[in-house]
Amino acid sequence: MPSAEAAISLDRVVKIYKGGMAVNGISFSIETGSVTALLGGNGAGKTTTIAMIMGLVTPTSGRVHVLGEEVPKCRHRVLHRMNFESPYVDMPMRLTVRQNLTVFGKLYGVPDVPQRVHELGTQFDLKDFLDRPTGKLSAGQKTRVSLAKALLNHPEILLLDEPTASLDPDTADWVRAEIERYRVERGATILLASHNMGEVERLCDRVIMMKRGEIVDDEAPEKLLARYGRETLEDVFLDIARGRRHVQDVTQ
Numbered sequence: 001m002p003s004a005e006a007a008i009s010l011d012r013v014v015k016i017y018k019g020g021m022a023v024n025g026i027s028f029s030i031e032t033g034s035v036t037a038l039l040g041g042n043g044a045g046k047t048t049t050i051a052m053i054m055g056l057v058t059p060t061s062g063r064v065h066v067l068g069e070e071v072p073k074c075r076h077r078v079l080h081r082m083n084f085e086s087p088y089v090d091m092p093m094r095l096t097v098r099q100n101l102t103v104f105g106k107l108y109g110v111p112d113v114p115q116r117v118h119e120l121g122t123q124f125d126l127k128d129f130l131d132r133p134t135g136k137l138s139a140g141q142k143t144r145v146s147l148a149k150a151l152l153n154h155p156e157i158l159l160l161d162e163p164t165a166s167l168d169p170d171t172a173d174w175v176r177a178e179i180e181r182y183r184v185e186r187g188a189t190i191l192l193a194s195h196n197m198g199e200v201e202r203l204c205d206r207v208i209m210m211k212r213g214e215i216v217d218d219e220a221p222e223k224l225l226a227r228y229g230r231e232t233l234e235d236v237f238l239d240i241a242r243g244r245r246h247v248q249d250v251t252q
């Protein structure tokens with residue numbers, strides 16, 4: 001059952017778009033300080049779920065609570081304590097990196113924005129392009145800026161939508177290390193949608209697996225591996241995607 005004490009809690013949440021059902025009655029609670037993966041094939045409902053937790057999409061029915069506040073209704077009370085990163089959400093392209101970080105810093109109520117931008121510029125090695133238009137950066141540089149933006153307000157809750165999509169292995173590894181570091185330093189609660197199973201095994205304590213808008217599994221990665229009799233989450237993912245639900249089915 002979803003708990004009022006949880007960092008994030010969803011209770012029988014449904015989202016129906018004009019085109020049809022995207023999320024079909026999902027419930028889960030996420031413990032403070034945990035890292036949870038939201039997995040599922042294309043169109044499973046992961047982005048819609050994250051958007052509802054951010055308060056950007058209103059559920060058709062059901063309730064979403066973040067840090068004890070209902071969203072989107074009371075989003076204004078918790079917005080400054082959360083943040084998100086997605087390679088699919090662009091910042092204004094003509095603004096420089098510094099201008100973008102400054103605007104977002106002000107939106108999130110960061111106390112000393114120039115100082116925070118300076119700190120993040122050092123931490124994420126942005127100094128060479130802080131004063132370049134954001135639209136002129138490479139994909140990897142944009143990801144670093146996007147992660148810096150996500151950490152501007154030291155969020156207690158960090159939502160990541162495929163944080164390493166289309167990155168080279170070196171940059172992707174660097175991004176994962178930064179996420180791990182942030183979690184350890186701040187005890188943040190992280191929810192991560194990903195198609196990269198290696199990333200999930202490295203970062204996450206728990207896996208919520210979605211299929212066609214529903215939750216089909218919710219377990220620690222090692223328990224999922226044991227239950228499906230598999231050595232990698234990639235194989236478990238394929239078993240679930242192809243409808244093989246039990247270890248007996250898998251070994252037949």
Ligand SMILES: Nc1ncnc2c1ncn2[C@@H]1O[C@H](COP(=O)(O)OP(=O)(O)OP(=O)(O)O)[C@@H](O)[C@H]1O
Pocket residue numbers: 017018019020021022040041042043044045046047048049
């Ligand atoms: N704004 C929207 N309007 C109408 N339908 C939408 C909208 N956003 C998503 N959908 C539909 O809702 C379903 C779930 O989409 P969603 O983006 O949440 O899935 P996802 O698991 O994040 O997929 P992917 O891995 O491809 O990013 C899909 O069928 C999608 O076409």
